[in-house]
Amino acid sequence: MLSLEHLSKTYADGTRALSDINLSVREAEIVALIGGSGCGKTTLLRLIAGLDRASAGQIRLDNEVLSGPHPAVGIVFQEPRLLPWLSVSDNIAFGLNGVSAAEKKARVEHALDKIGLAEHAGRWPRDLSGGQQQRVSIARAFVTNPKVLLLDEPFSALDAFTRASLHEHLLGLWEETRPTVVLVTHDVQEAVTLADRAVVMQPKPGRIFDELPLTLSRPRDKTGLPFETSVRRVLTALDHSLKAPQQQPQRERDRQAAALWW
Amino acid sequence: MTGNATSSAWSSHEGAAALAAPALAEKRRAFDWRILLGLFLPVVIALLWEAAVAFGLAQGRLVPPPSRIFAALWALAETGELWTHAWMTLWRVLVGFVIGAVAGIVLGALSGSNRTIRQVLDPTLQALRAIPSIAWVPLFILWLGIFEASKVALIAVGVFFPVYLGIAGAILSVDRKLVEVGHVFRLSRVQLARRILLPAVLPEAVIALRSGLGLGFMFVVAAEFMGASEGLGYLLVDGQQMGKPDQILAAIIAFALLGKSADSLLVAATRPLVRWQDTVRERL
Numbered sequence: 001m002l003s004l005e006h007l008s009k010t011y012a013d014g015t016r017a018l019s020d021i022n023l024s025v026r027e028a029e030i031v032a033l034i035g036g037s038g039c040g041k042t043t044l045l046r047l048i049a050g051l052d053r054a055s056a057g058q059i060r061l062d063n064e065v066l067s068g069p070h071p072a073v074g075i076v077f078q079e080p081r082l083l084p085w086l087s088v089s090d091n092i093a094f095g096l097n098g099v100s101a102a103e104k105k106a107r108v109e110h111a112l113d114k115i116g117l118a119e120h121a122g123r124w125p126r127d128l129s130g131g132q133q134q135r136v137s138i139a140r141a142f143v144t145n146p147k148v149l150l151l152d153e154p155f156s157a158l159d160a161f162t163r164a165s166l167h168e169h170l171l172g173l174w175e176e177t178r179p180t181v182v183l184v185t186h187d188v189q190e191a192v193t194l195a196d197r198a199v200v201m202q203p204k205p206g207r208i209f210d211e212l213p214l215t216l217s218r219p220r221d222k223t224g225l226p227f228e229t230s231v232r233r234v235l236t237a238l239d240h241s242l243k244a245p246q247q248q249p250q251r252e253r254d255r256q257a258a259a260l261w262w
Numbered sequence: 263m264t265g266n267a268t269s270s271a272w273s274s275h276e277g278a279a280a281l282a283a284p285a286l287a288e289k290r291r292a293f294d295w296r297i298l299l300g301l302f303l304p305v306v307i308a309l310l311w312e313a314a315v316a317f318g319l320a321q322g323r324l325v326p327p328p329s330r331i332f333a334a335l336w337a338l339a340e341t342g343e344l345w346t347h348a349w350m351t352l353w354r355v356l357v358g359f360v361i362g363a364v365a366g367i368v369l370g371a372l373s374g375s376n377r378t379i380r381q382v383l384d385p386t387l388q389a390l391r392a393i394p395s396i397a398w399v400p401l402f403i404l405w406l407g408i409f410e411a412s413k414v415a416l417i418a419v420g421v422f423f424p425v426y427l428g429i430a431g432a433i434l435s436v437d438r439k440l441v442e443v444g445h446v447f448r449l450s451r452v453q454l455a456r457r458i459l460l461p462a463v464l465p466e467a468v469i470a471l472r473s474g475l476g477l478g479f480m481f482v483v484a485a486e487f488m489g490a491s492e493g494l495g496y497l498l499v500d501g502q503q504m505g506k507p508d509q510i511l512a513a514i515i516a517f518a519l520l521g522k523s524a525d526s527l528l529v530a531a532t533r534p535l536v537r538w539q540d541t542v543r544e545r546l
Contacts, residue, residue: 051442069448081443085461085538094457095447124538144447 001026002048002148002180007057009043016205017043021057023199023208027147028178032185032195034234036242040206041184042078045150048182049075061148074146074179076154080133082125088112088136089121095144111139114176115169131162135169142173149174151183155190167193171218188238192230193220200234202241209241326508334508335515338497348516350492351482354410355524358417359478363471365418366425370470373426374433375459387426395420396484403488413485420481421474428470432463465539468532475528479521494520 003024009017018040025031033041046052048059050069059066066073074095082091092108099107112118115135117128125133134154141149151170155163171194174181185191191198195214202209214230221227308328315322322330338344369387373380398419399412406412436459444454486495494513501509 049446051445069446071448075446077439077442079439081439083440083443083458083461085464094443097447126538 001062002182003060004044004048005057005060007044007047007059008055009040009047009052010055018047018054019205019207021206021208025148025180025182027180029197030174030181030183030195032183032191032198033201034185034188034191034198034238035201035206035209036203036238037186038206039201039203041201042152043206044201045075045152045182045184048148049073049150051075071144072147073150074141074144074148075150075152076134076138076141078153078156080125080130080137082133082136082140084125087122087124088117088128091125091136092139092143094140107143111143111173114142114173115139131158131166134158134166138166138170138173142177142179145177146179148180148182151181153184153186156186163190170194188231188234189222191234192216192227193222198234198237200237200241210237212237324507326511330508331511331515334506335512338509338512344512344516347492347494347497347513348520350490351486351494351517352520352524354413354485354493355417355475355478355482358414358482359421359475361414362418362421362478363425363474366422366470366474367429367467370426370429371433374430375455380430384430387423391423391427395423395481399484399488408489413482413488413490416485417478417481420477424477425470425474428473429463429467432466432470433459435466436462464532465536468529468536471532472525472528475524476521479517479524483517 001024004021007021008019011017021044023031033044035041043052047054048066050066050073053067061070061072082088083094086094089108089112092111093104096104096107109118109121112121115138117132117135117139120128120132125136128136134157138154155166158166167190181194183191183194192214198212198214200209200212201207212230212233214234216226216230311320311322311325312327312329314320315327326334335344338347369383373383373387395416398416402412402415406415440458440462441454444458449457482493483495483498486493487499490496490499494516497513497516498510501507501513
């Protein structure tokens, strides 16, 4: 289980990017962080990945406190970030350190099959399309079998068709090892397609506004009514988060509970 | 041309396959001709000058016609003089280049990868860079004597600065995003340098070495001017003192050929390292 406890991040110039984030993600759960721009989604992901340090609070993975990049945590960035001097298969194998050559080869070949790029194994990243590059980048993260996989708007630069096919590739890879996934996105459809839970965030300072469980059965039918309803629920929550920046539903609920107690 | 090929290909199905290949070949040949256009101007000027001298319109004593320049070059090559001089020049450039490039790579890498070292080292080197390298000549002669050591030192100084600047700049401009990929996979400092920084700086390092080599050839002339009994630079001085402009021009041509082939050799040797680059530079 991945748990974030009282996590805050204030930058050197005094900008409060995140304030008191509490979130726990179960094993094999897919959580979508959703919110307007500047609400600290990416900052939160970078903290979990160990690329930035939190100002306060801590991140724990199965009772181990994370401080810096951890082998069980993988990340896929917004851009593919492939190393241009390595072939596609070498890029996928980049993070496989301390693994025997045969094992490495087998895992890379399997990943290449999974993302449907087996015939491109020996090519340079420059020869691939944007969607293919992002697939390689996802495979690079999956191939080390991380317990937690972080996805930072990995599909935002792609067109709708490519995005839909990448969702399938992602779920296909996820099915195999079922890692915990934290997905940052600003696309409500994407959140409802992939996630078990949507966490709506609010800007200035970045904090959690609301959490919505998405309990649709998989594979999800994007044309069905339940899907539409979920999308609408998330959109409504997102709308509230932007319209009422001062209102904090958690406190509100606590006050109502207190009123009931009387 | 290609438009014609495709339009006639549309008209007959069997013709399409046959036309496709020649159209491509034709395109390539047309491109070669365009390159040859660059030769047009110098060749025409050379022929005009040759004709002017042949018809007695000009004497060609101070500006010898091409035929006389090539005759001088040929004569020098036949007696073997050209090869001794060229070899001497090449040897000096090579030794100076290796010393300058190694120093430039080492100090550039240190200065590029460590902030403290950069703050200590860089201001001094930048100040030294502001001194025209030729100004060192008298000092080098006093320190190192009038023979090879002072010449090689001058060339090494000339090669050092572009290499140092290029390497340090290349390391400083490595994409932070790629370095982060290394952090995510928990590479050690050494692994990070070997697996990400080194390959990332290679293209710019090659450019730095090429401009260093170019400057090396520039400074070998200066070094040989300051007193040498061998070398292409000596041929230049000798031609001036003996009033042989054809020998001067022959030596200049030898310099051009030598410099160009050394540069091409460097490019060819480093090409496998930068093959992955997604740029148009392959053509340059």
